Each structure stands twice: as structure tokens, then as C-alpha cells.
Amino acid sequence: xxxxxxxxxxxxxxxxxxxxxxxxxxxxxxxxxxxxxxxxxxxxxxxxxxxxxxxxxxxxxxxxxxxxxxxxxxxxxxxxxxxxxxxxxxxxxxxxxxxxxxxxxxxxxxxxxxxxxxxxxxxxxxxxxxxxxxxxxxxxxxxxxxxxxxxxxxxxxxxxxxxxxxxxxxxxxxxxxxxxxxxxxxxxxxxxxxxxxxxxxxxxxxxxxxxxxxxxxxxxxxxxxxxxxx
Amino acid sequence: xxxxxxxxxxxxxxxxxxxxxxxxxxxxxxxxxxxxxxxxxxxxxxxxxxxxxxxxxxxxxxxxxxxxxxxxxxxxxxxxxxxxxxxxxxxxxxxxxxxxxxxxxxxxxxxxxxxxxxxxxxxxxxxxxxxxxxxxxxxxxxxxxxxxxxxxxxxxxxxxxxxxxxxxxxxxxxxxxxxxxxxxxxxxxxxxxxxxxxxxxxxxxxxxxxxxxxxxxxxxxxxxxxxxxx
Numbered sequence: 001x002x003x004x005x006x007x008x009x010x011x012x013x014x015x016x017x018x019x020x021x022x023x024x025x026x027x028x029x030x031x032x033x034x035x036x037x038x039x040x041x042x043x044x045x046x047x048x049x050x051x052x053x054x055x056x057x058x059x060x061x062x063x064x065x066x067x068x069x070x071x072x073x074x075x076x077x078x079x080x081x082x083x084x085x086x087x088x089x090x091x092x093x094x095x096x097x098x099x100x101x102x103x104x105x106x107x108x109x110x111x112x113x114x115x116x117x118x119x120x121x122x123x124x125x126x127x128x129x130x131x132x133x134x135x136x137x138x139x140x141x142x143x144x145x146x147x148x149x150x151x152x153x154x155x156x157x158x159x160x161x162x163x164x165x166x167x168x169x170x171x172x173x174x175x176x177x178x179x180x181x182x183x184x185x186x187x188x189x190x191x192x193x194x195x196x197x198x199x200x201x202x203x204x205x206x207x208x209x210x211x212x213x214x215x216x217x218x219x220x221x222x223x224x225x226x227x228x229x230x
Numbered sequence: 231x232x233x234x235x236x237x238x239x240x241x242x243x244x245x246x247x248x249x250x251x252x253x254x255x256x257x258x259x260x261x262x263x264x265x266x267x268x269x270x271x272x273x274x275x276x277x278x279x280x281x282x283x284x285x286x287x288x289x290x291x292x293x294x295x296x297x298x299x300x301x302x303x304x305x306x307x308x309x310x311x312x313x314x315x316x317x318x319x320x321x322x323x324x325x326x327x328x329x330x331x332x333x334x335x336x337x338x339x340x341x342x343x344x345x346x347x348x349x350x351x352x353x354x355x356x357x358x359x360x361x362x363x364x365x366x367x368x369x370x371x372x373x374x375x376x377x378x379x380x381x382x383x384x385x386x387x388x389x390x391x392x393x394x395x396x397x398x399x400x401x402x403x404x405x406x407x408x409x410x411x412x413x414x415x416x417x418x419x420x421x422x423x424x425x426x427x428x429x430x431x432x433x434x435x436x437x438x439x440x441x442x443x444x445x446x447x448x449x450x451x452x453x454x455x456x457x458x459x460x
Contacts, residue, residue: 018284043340044326046276048285054248055278055285057322059344092287096274096429101447104380105368106390110273114289138335148420150334160336178437190378191444193436195452199326202426207408214421217331222425 019118019169029172032067038113038172039064039093040223043141043199047071048090049082062091063133063140064167069117070124070133072162080161084123091117091165099195102179103188109175111194117170121163133162143221249348249399259402262297268343268402269294269323273371273429273454277301278320279312292321293363293370294397299347300354300363302392310391314353321347321395329425332409333418339405341424347400351393363392373451429454 021028029035045062048055058079062071069091073080083089098111124130131152138146152160179192204216250258259265275292278285288309292301299321303310313319328341354360361382368376382390409422434446 043329044324044342046278046287046289046322046324048276048278048287048320050280050283050285053280054318054348055280055320056348057276057278057287057320057346059276059322059324059342061340088284090278090285090287092276092289094274094276094289098432099273099371099452101372101375102379104382104386105364105376106380106382106386108368108371108375108379110291112274112289116287118284118286134335138338141329141338142331145331145338146335149332149338150336150415150418152334152336156334156336178435181439185380186439187441188380189441189444191436191446192440193434193446195434195447196432197429198432199427200430202328202428204423204425205408206421206423209411209416210422211417211419214419216421216423217425222329 016118016169019116019171021171021173027173027175029174031172032167032170034174035115035167035170035172036064038095038115039069040140042093042095045069045071045091045093047079047083048092049079049087051078051082061137061141062093063136065133065136067167068164069167070137070162070164071121072134072137072160075159075161077161080163083121083163084161086120089119089121089165096197097176098197100175100179101192101195103181103185103190103192107179107181107185109179111176113172113174113176115170115172117165117167119165119169121165124162124164127157130157130160130162133164134160140223142217143223145217145221249346249401257403257405259404261402262397262400264404265345265397265400265402266294268325268345269299270370271343271454272323272325275299275301275321275323277309277313278322279309279317281308281312291367291371292323293366295363295366297397298394299397300367300392300394301351302364302367302390305389305391307391310393313351313393314391316350319349319351319395326427327406328427330405330409331422331425333411333415333420333422337409337411337415339409341406343402343404343406345400345402347395347397349395349399351395354392354394357387360387360390360392363394364390371452371454372447373453375447375451 094114100109324344330339
């Protein structure tokens with residue numbers, strides 16, 4: 001996606017009524033390729049579920065694979081047990097791209113790309129699919145990491161639940177571009193524009209017991225970062 | 231907070247039952263000062279609410295003021311109308327601090343700090359409190375910005391709803407520090423440690439109509455960034 005380009009709704013799968021963006025529909029995106037690109041860049045999703053009428057929103061890792069996303073966690077997790085039991089869920093991924101500084105307080109905004117997925121998750125019980133999902137989790141964070149570390153043993157697999165959520169009710173919302181000020185405000189003598197933001201990789205800090213001669217993971221192996229920005 | 235220091239539960243306000251961290255209680259933090267510090271560093275929260283049994287999780291800006299957080303948006307927003315009507319909500323803020331690369335796939339993790347706030351929001355109807363909340367929103371993103379831009383007019387104030395959520399049921403969860411591998415895995419010949427991550431400020435992109443001579447906002451005016459990391 002080119003930077004600082006305002007996106008409007010693109011052709012895509014018609015959304016279900018409840019998955020239709022309500023506020024500022026001009027920022028809605030239903031195009032599957034764009035939804036996939038946003039999901040592939042994020043590392044953390046926020047999972048919403050309801051217990052006794054109370055909503056909970058919990059951050060967790062995820063990975064997209066084809067037309068679904070996987071989340072995982074302890075088999076003892078209340079969230080995963082709740083979702084595996086057929087509860088409705090909402091999984092949201094948000095990438096913050098910039099601060100939009102306008103000439104009026106009212107028109108300040110943020111540039112972002114977000115995806116909201118509604119639906120019911122299924123527990124991944126097939127051992128081969130579960131192992132493949134765990135491989136994808138690991139390699140979503142660090143490319144080819146799975147191939148160089150110890151794979152899960154039986155006990156670890158048993159302690160881990162993996163859930164899959166289809167992307168059939170997925171919607172993206174995107175705001176990019178400069179501030180849009182009221183015409184008369186362009187005379188206000190203040191700087192206005194966009195402060196770009198991105199997740200950056202800081203130092204790699206080896207732990208105390210790394211064996212001699214082990215090279216740090218190359219920075220090109222973090223597919224979630226927009227390289228060149230950090 | 232010193233980097234790479236594992237935090238355990240600190241003394242603080244005893245949590246309500248439903249606000250008690252369920253998974254990995256050793257990572258729970260109920261200390262009000264730490265909760266405030268996490269909230270003050272974030273820019274985006276994820277708001278959970280329920281409509282017809284379906285949870286929704288929507289990203290939005292927020293600001294903390296004393297023992298509450300404010301969120302705001304269009305007076306027409308379904309989310310804000312739902313919350314102002316007394317619905318239970320959950321507001322979650324997550325800061326991602328690092329990727330934890332272990333020697334086994336199972337012990338990979340992320341370093342993060344998150345806050346989960348449960349409760350019911352109230353609509354801010356007092357004009358003075360509403361204006362002050364909007365000032366805090368603006369200056370949470372860019373220090374002293376409110377003082378240099380045009381303040382909201384009557385029409386803009388009417389179009390904006392502000393809600394306040396008390397921090398009486400707020401819980402933080404924190405994971406920091408190196409990977410914790412199984413003893414026998416320390417012999418696996420692979421790099422292991424933490425890849426630090428942070429939100430960084432990229433270029434400041436002026437819009438096309440900035441008046442001549444306007445200086446860009448100084449980078450020291452973004453209080454949400456951990457300066458020195460970008």
C-alpha cells in the first residue's frame with residue numbers, strides 16, 4: 001500500500017449485516033487480500049468473549065493461514081475453553097501507522113489499519129493440523145524459527161489448545177493520509193501533517209546461557225516489521 | 231521500569247473476583263502506579279461491548295486522568311451509545327515490548343504489559359469536564375498541542391461524546407525478561423534471547439498546505455514514545 005493514500009471502500013466480499021462497518025463507512029475495506037495483508041503484518045490480536053454478560057478483551061498472539069486465523073494458549077485458559085465451547089467471539093487486529101495533526105483539535109486523528117473478525121471458533125483436534133498451526137505461529141514471528149528449535153513434545157502438545165476462526169465475517173477499516181481541516185482553519189499558523197509510526201526492532205539481547213558462537217537472528221527474519229522503517 | 235526484569239505481583243488494591251488474573255497469576259500486577267504508567271504510555275485501547283450476545287472489540291484512542299480513563303467518538307457511534315446506556319464494558323491496553331526467542335517452540339513468548347479495565351462507563355455531560363477531557367486527549371498524543379490549535383466549537387462539541395470509565399476494576403499483566411527454557415534445552419545450538427520492540431516515530435510528513443515557516447512538532451513532544459529507542 002502506498003503511504004499517505006486515502007483508501008475508500010474497495011470491491012470485495014459483501015459483508016454480513018453485523019460485520020458491516022457502521023461508523024465512517026468510507027473507511028471500510030472488505031477486500032480479502034487487504035484483510036490478509038493487515039493480519040499478516042500484526043503480531044497481537046485482541047480477543048473478545050462474553051462470560052455471564054460481561055465482555056472480556058484479552059491480547060494474544062495469532063497467525064493467519066488461508067481463510068482463517070489461529071489462536072492458541074494453555075488448555076486451561078478460560079478464554080480458550082469459552083471459545084471452544086461455541087461462544088461467539090470477535091478478534092480484532094490493529095496496526096497504528098501515524099498520528100494525524102490537524103489545525104483544529106476536532107480533526108486530529110490517527111492513521112491505522114484494523115481488522116475485525118466475528119464468528120465462532122473451532123478447536124483444532126487433528127494432530128497434524130495442530131502441529132502445522134504451531135509451526136505457523138512460530139514462523140509468523142521469526143521466519144524459519146520452527147526449523148531450528150526443539151519441536152513440542154507430547155506433554156506440551158497436550159497442554160496447548162489451538163483454535164481456528166474463519167475469516168468469513170472479516171472487515172477492515174483503514175485511515176491513511178493527511179489531516180482534513182475545515183477550509184477556514186488552513187490559515188491557523190501551526191504545523192500540520194502526519195507523524196508516521198511503526199513498530200521497530202530494538203537491540204537483540206542474548207540470554208545468559210547462549211552457547212558460544214551462536215549468531216543472533218538476522219533482522220530480515222522478522223516478517224512482521226516493515227523493514228527500512230526501523 | 232528496568233529492562234529485562236521479571237515482575238511478579240506487587241502489593242496493591244485487592245482485585246475483585248472477576249478482575250483477578252486467571253492465567254499465570256505470577257504475571258498479575260494490581261499496583262495502581264504501574265497500571266497508570268502502562269495506560270499513560272499507550273495510545274490505543276480495545277473496547278469490548280456486547281450487542282445481542284455478540285461481543286465486539288473496537289480500537290479507539292483514550293487518555294487516563296486520575297483514577298479513570300476517557301474514551302470519545304462520534305455521538306452517533308453505536309459503541310459509545312451502547313456504553314453510555316450502562317452496558318458492561320472491558321477496555322484493554324497492550325504494549326508489546328519484545329519477542330522472546332527460546333530454544334523450544336513451546337517456550338517462545340512475547341514481552342508485554344497490558345491493562346484490562348472492567349466496568350460501566352458514564353457519559354461526561356458537564357461541559358467543563360468534557361472540554362478538559364478533550365484537552366487531555368489531544369495533549370496525551372502531542373504535548374501542549376491543544377494550546378496551539380483551534381479549540382472545538384459548539385457544533386463539534388455536540389457531535390462528540392466523551393465517556394469515563396473508572397479504574398476501580400483494573401488489572402495489569404506483565405511479562406518481561408529472557409526466555410525460560412527447560413534445563414535440557416540449553417544445549418540446543420541456537421540463538422536465544424529477547425528481541426526488543428517499541429513504537430517508533432518515523433518521518434514527520436507536512437501536509438500540502440502548511441504555512442511557510444511553520445516548524446515541525448519536536449520529537450520530545452510525543453510523551454507516549456519511549457524516547458531514545460526510536
